[in-house]
Amino acid sequence: xxxxxxxxxxxxxxxxxxxxxxxxxxxxxxxxxxxxxxxxxxxxxxxxxxxxxxxxxxxxxxxxxxxxxxxxxxxxxxxxxxxxxxxxxxxxxxxxxxxxxxxxxxxxxxxxxxxxxxxxxxxxxxxxxxxxxxxxxxxxxxxxxxxxxxxxxxxxxxxxxxx
Amino acid sequence: xxxxxxxxxxxxxxxxxxxxxxxxxxxxxxxxxxxxxxxxxxxxxxxxxxxxxxxxxxxxxxxxxxxxxxxxxxxxxxxxxxxxxxxxxxxxxxxxxxxxxxxxxxxxxxxxxxxxxxxxxxxxxxxxxxxxxxxxxxxxxxxxxxxxxxxxxxxxxxxxxxxxxxxxxxxxxxxxxxxxxxxxxxxxxxxxxxxxxxxxxxxxxxxxxxxxxxxxxxxxxxxxxxxxxxxxxxxxxxxxxxxxxxxxxxxxxxxxxxxxxxxxxxxxxxxxxxxxxxxxxxxxxxxxxxxxxxxxxxxxxxxxxxxxxxxxxxxxxxxxxxxxxxxxxxxxxxxxxxxxxxxxxxxxxxxxxxxxxxxxxxxxxxxxxxxxxxxxxxxxxxxxxxxxxxxxxxxxxxxxxxxxxxxxxxxxxxxxxxxxxxxxxxxxxxxxxxxxxxxxxxxxxxxxxxxxxx
Ligand SMILES: Cc1cc2nc3c(=O)[nH]c(=O)nc-3n(C[C@H](O)[C@H](O)[C@H](O)COP(=O)(O)O)c2cc1C
Ligand code: SF4
Ligand code: FES
Numbered sequence: 001x002x003x004x005x006x007x008x009x010x011x012x013x014x015x016x017x018x019x020x021x022x023x024x025x026x027x028x029x030x031x032x033x034x035x036x037x038x039x040x041x042x043x044x045x046x047x048x049x050x051x052x053x054x055x056x057x058x059x060x061x062x063x064x065x066x067x068x069x070x071x072x073x074x075x076x077x078x079x080x081x082x083x084x085x086x087x088x089x090x091x092x093x094x095x096x097x098x099x100x101x102x103x104x105x106x107x108x109x110x111x112x113x114x115x116x117x118x119x120x121x122x123x124x125x126x127x128x129x130x131x132x133x134x135x136x137x138x139x140x141x142x143x144x145x146x147x148x149x150x151x152x153x154x155x156x157x158x159x160x161x162x163x
Numbered sequence: 164x165x166x167x168x169x170x171x172x173x174x175x176x177x178x179x180x181x182x183x184x185x186x187x188x189x190x191x192x193x194x195x196x197x198x199x200x201x202x203x204x205x206x207x208x209x210x211x212x213x214x215x216x217x218x219x220x221x222x223x224x225x226x227x228x229x230x231x232x233x234x235x236x237x238x239x240x241x242x243x244x245x246x247x248x249x250x251x252x253x254x255x256x257x258x259x260x261x262x263x264x265x266x267x268x269x270x271x272x273x274x275x276x277x278x279x280x281x282x283x284x285x286x287x288x289x290x291x292x293x294x295x296x297x298x299x300x301x302x303x304x305x306x307x308x309x310x311x312x313x314x315x316x317x318x319x320x321x322x323x324x325x326x327x328x329x330x331x332x333x334x335x336x337x338x339x340x341x342x343x344x345x346x347x348x349x350x351x352x353x354x355x356x357x358x359x360x361x362x363x364x365x366x367x368x369x370x371x372x373x374x375x376x377x378x379x380x381x382x383x384x385x386x387x388x389x390x391x392x393x394x395x396x397x398x399x400x401x402x403x404x405x406x407x408x409x410x411x412x413x414x415x416x417x418x419x420x421x422x423x424x425x426x427x428x429x430x431x432x433x434x435x436x437x438x439x440x441x442x443x444x445x446x447x448x449x450x451x452x453x454x455x456x457x458x459x460x461x462x463x464x465x466x467x468x469x470x471x472x473x474x475x476x477x478x479x480x481x482x483x484x485x486x487x488x489x490x491x492x493x494x495x496x497x498x499x500x501x502x503x504x505x506x507x508x509x510x511x512x513x514x515x516x517x518x519x520x521x522x523x524x525x526x527x528x529x530x531x532x533x534x535x536x537x538x539x540x541x542x543x544x545x546x547x548x549x550x551x552x553x554x555x556x557x558x559x560x561x562x563x564x565x566x567x568x569x570x571x572x573x574x575x576x577x578x579x580x581x582x583x584x585x586x587x588x589x590x591x592x593x594x595x596x597x598x599x600x601x602x603x604x605x606x607x608x609x610x611x612x613x614x615x616x617x
Contacts, residue, residue, distance in 0.1 A: 018280075018282075018323040018325070019363075020237070020280075020363050023344070023363055025344065025345035025346075026325075026343060026344050026345045026363075027345065028345035028346075029287075029325070029326060029327065029328050029342065029345060030325065030326055032328065033287070033326060033328065055345075057345075061345075061346075064347055065345065065346065065347055068330065068347040068348065068517075069287070069327070069328035069329045069330050069348075070328070070329035070330065071287045071288070071328040071329035072328055072329075086507065086510075087249045087450075087507050087508070087510075087511050088249050088250070088446075088450060088493060088504050088507045088508055088511075089249055089250055089406045089407055089493050091503070091504065091507050092406075092407045092408055092493070092495060092499055092504065093407075093408075124329075125249075125331070125510075125511045125514050125515065126247060126248070126249040126250075126331075126450075126511065127288050128246045128247060128251065128252045128254075128255050128286065128288070128289065129252055129255075130249065130250050130251070130252055130404065130406040130407075130412075130491070130493070131252055131404060131405065131406040131412035131413050131414070132412070133406065133412075137288055140290040140291055141290075141291055142288075
């Protein structure tokens with residue numbers, strides 16, 4: 001059974017209160033973020049249906065939104081997702097080398113997850129950190145000025161966290 | 164040193180907290196505004212000459228004066244913090260380090276516009292910045308600057324952070340409104356404009372983070388004083404986010420009287436190009452604006468020094484100029500490949516097209532494929548004209564300006580770097596090993612002398 005904790009339900013109610021009466025659908029994006037964090041890092045259909053129920057909207061309204069925005073994962077992802085920016089300014093500072101290095105180090109292609117379910121590698125477009133390139137998003141934070149050594153350290157850090 | 168209005172206090176220890184921000188003179192502009200008539204605040208902003216800092220440069224005071232005021236219908240102010248134009252990362256800096264400056268500017272603006280509930284639409288990836296803003300909003304509320312009857316003025320002002328979820332198109336104001344309503348970010352057909360029918364069909368003003376932050380110094384020093392800073396219609400200060408191949412990437416507040424050359428090479432700003440390399444090209448205002456080779460970047464076609472302001476950057480139109488745009492300043496050194504860089508931008512716009520209009524949906528994908536072919540040594544000479552043709556068919560034929568934004572960088576790259584594209588196509592193998600280099604892109608430009616009339 002998919003349900004939020006009491007605390008998360010209170011958060012949903014608070015989010016809904018940010019928008020005009022009868023416009024609870026406006027809370028969809030923030031509630032989907034909550035749901036993704038809560039239910040394993042991706043949005044399975046039952047999760048989306050649950051969100052539709054919470055906001056009193058049709059499930060299709062949730063699916064079409066979830067599939068539009070790049071931050072919602074519609075498939076399972078690794079415990080840690082490396083989202084490396086590959087747009088112009090990052091490319092000028094060597095993002096291609098960083099992407100190649102991660103591929104080689106984790107032995108996966110872009111879009112894949114390691115066999116142990118730990119890491120997913122994704123390439124993304126400009127994340128607004130162009131001056132601190134090359135960079136990646138890891139969970140809720142950015143890792144900037146990436147080098148091969150930094151990537152090694154980040155991988156170690158994640159492994160340590162998982163244990 | 165140029166004058167600092169927004170970042171003056173950015174380095175004061177603890178400025179992120181309410182206590183320090185207030186001690187440093189924060190929230191004075193709200194005290195002042197609440198004693199004024201809302202219409203007078205709009206006048207003050209008009210006098211300042213402030214132009215929207217989100218990219219289009221539309222006069223803010225004028226935009227505010229367009230908001231409809233139907234009886235009994237609430238109005239809303241929405242701050243555009245979607246910041247996703249490649250090269251642009253200035254709003255993040257403001258929100259991350261001086262969150263109260265944005266909140267202060269938004270309170271004054273909300274009062275001027277009569278918005279009792281205002282929203283900050285922030286790109287989803289800036290998750291930690293959203294938390295910083297939420298904490299700052301809570302502090303402002305505890306101290307009576309937000310909530311019911313703020314500072315005993317009778318004005319109610321609520322403020323909420325709304326996190327997006329990864330979509331550049333949501334920076335376009337009507338897509339942003341759709342997204343705020345919990346929908347896909349598909350831009351709306353205008354009219355009606357948001358000022359008449361925006362969020363929840365209510366009159367809405369959408370302004371960029373930096374625009375709203377600039378309202379604070381405008382109120383503090385007065386619109387007329389603000390207008391004295393800068394030159395011509397480029398008043399006040401502008402944040403530039405500088406990146407690419409420079410020694411000191413980062414955020415700079417400039418007063419729009421310095422030259423592009425000084426900005427790139429002086430120690431006060433970008434500090435020159437790393438490893439003694441030469442400047443090849445630059446996109447001065449975010450990825451959508453035209454790229455210029457060194458010669459046209461530093462000097463206009465008329466032979467004048469190009470300056471860092473709205474007028475000078477666009478001098479020569481698209482033929483020989485560019486735009487201030489969002490202030491995302493991307494520098495390419497002599498070893499960078501313009502074809503490859505342009506390909507990444509084409510990929511970006513293809514990825515970000517919402518898919519509503521066929522010229523944009525199909526055209527961006529097509530341009531990406533053609534550019535990828537040229538870049539990987541599979542291009543044909545006719546591809547260059549094909550690219551030109553595709554971009555021309557997109558421009559002006561779409562619902563929202565993303566189509567234009569995707570077309571312009573390609574057009575400019577071909578206009579100014581056509582021989583680099585040709586070289587790539589003619590030398591597919593060599594192009595995999597080395598770059599075209601600086602070539603003639605720094606050569607003095609021929610300034611046509613006007614015909615002598617008797
Ligand atoms: C595709 C596209 C993306 C945009 N992205 C942003 C953005 O990230 N931030 C922003 O402030 N304006 C962005 N804009 C401009 C907004 O539509 C709007 O003009 C701006 O927010 C108005 O605020 P201003 O007048 O204060 O500049 C974008 C426009 C387009 C067409
Ligand atoms: S121009 Fe592109 S992004 Fe804009 S509405 Fe059309 S398809 Fe969508
Ligand atoms: S280009 Fe990578 S963060 Fe902007």
